[in-house]
Amino acid sequence: MRAKLRKLTGAIMMVAYLPIYAILAMALAQARPLREASGALQFICFAGLGIGWILPLFPLIRWMEKPDSRG
Numbered sequence: 828m829r830a831k832l833r834k835l836t837g838a839i840m841m842v843a844y845l846p847i848y849a850i851l852a853m854a855l856a857q858a859r860p861l862r863e864a865s866g867a868l869q870f871i872c873f874a875g876l877g878i879g880w881i882l883p884l885f886p887l888i889r890w891m892e893k894p895d896s897r898g
Contacts, residue, residue, distance in 0.1 A: 830895050837891035841884060852876040
């Protein structure tokens, strides 16, 4: 697959993934156990949810940035 097509495919996948992750993160943030937790635990959970969206995208970004194979 050529680099331009990989980047287009990856961008479409990201645009599809991010709203799904956002909805799941909001649902987790509004869960009763988290609302009743201590402030420190809430902070840790919210920080994890705020940073956690990028971790599954690292392999996709690496794949998108691969150079074209010569041959």
